[in-house]
Amino acid sequence: MPWQQGSARTRQRTVLLVGIVVLLAALVLAVVLASLLTHGRHEVSPKMLKWKDRGTTKNLQEVILGRCYNYITAQYPELGDKDCLKIWESLKDAFIYKNPCNITAEDYQPLMELASHPIPCNKSLFWSKTGDLVHRYTKSNQNFLTLEDTLLGYMADKVSWCGDPSAPGINYESCPKRSECESNPGSVFWKMASKMFAEAACGVVQVMLNGSIEAGAFRSSSIFGSIEVFNLNPDKVSEVHIWLMQDIGGPQSESCSGHSIQRLISILEERNFKIVCEDNYRPVQLLQCVHNPDHTDCRLCTNST
Secondary structure (H helix, E strand, O other), rough: OHHHHHHHHHHHHHHHHHHHHHHHHHHHHHHHHHHHHOOOOOOOOOOOOOOOOOOOOOHHHHHHHHHHHHHHHHHHHOOOOHHHHHHHHHHHHHHOOOOOOOHHHHHHHHHHHOOOOOOOOOOEEEEEHHHHHHHHHHHHHOOOOHHOOOOOOOOHOOOOOOOOOOOEEEEOEEOOOOOOOOOOOHHHOOOOOOOOOHOOOOOOOOEEEEEEOOOOOOOOOOOHHHHHHHHOOOOOEEEEEEEOOOOOOOOOOOOOOOOHHHHHHHHHHHOOOOEEEEEEOOOHHHHHHHHOOOOHHHHHOOOOO
C-alpha cells in the first residue's frame, strides 16, 4: 500500500542519516584522539626557533655513524662490540621533537652508557682555551687522550644538533647558544661527557692551559674549572700536571706563579691532589715552533764553537 511504501522509504532514509551521523562522529573522534596523542610532540613551535647559534649539522646521522664506525674499526678495534646504530638512535632520541632549551641529563644517559669505554691510566689530558694546540699535540703523541679523542667526543666534535617540537623535529636553521638557555642540547651533552671523562681519569693526569689570556689561564666558569676539576677522583688520580702554555711571540699574561693558577692549585690541594706546574712544557712548545721556527722563543740552543 502507498502509505506502507512511504513509511519504508522514511525508515531507509532515517537509517542512512543515522549511519552518516555515526560515521562523521567516528571521524571526528579519531581526529581528536590523534591530536591528543601527538600533542606536545608535533605542536607548533612558538618561534620556529630562530636562535643565535648554527643549526643542526646537515646529514648528522651519516656524520655520527661514519665517525662511530671509523673509531671502532680503524682507530680502536678493541671497541668493535659497540653498536653504532644504537648509539645514533640514543643520540637522536635525546633531542628530536624536544624543546631545545629543556634538555636534561636523563635525556643523554642512555647515550653515555652505550658509548662509554675505559680510559687508560696516565693518558687523560684536559684543556681550556688551548683547543687547537692540544689536539695537534694528541695527534702527534698517542700517549695522551683528550675528551675529543674518546668515542663520545670524536663523534660530536665540531658538529651541532637541536630539536624542535614541530615537525620534522630537528632544527637545521639555528640552535640556542648557552647564553640564550643553558639547558640546550650541546651544553648538556658536553657537560655530561666532560664529567664522565673526569671520573674515568686515573694515575697522572695533565691539563693544558693558556698563559696568554689576560683574564687568567684558569677560569672557574669553564668546563674544566666548573666540572672536570671537581669530578677527578683523589682515590684514582695520583698527580695533576699543569702545562701552562704561552703563545709563541704572544703576551705572557700568566705563569705558574700567577693568580688564577694559584687558585687552581689551592682547589686541587684541598682535594688532596699532588700538583706539578710547568711553564711552556717543552714537548708542546716544540710543536708550537713548527709554525714559528725562526722565532726567538724557538731557538733551542746557540752555537758555542
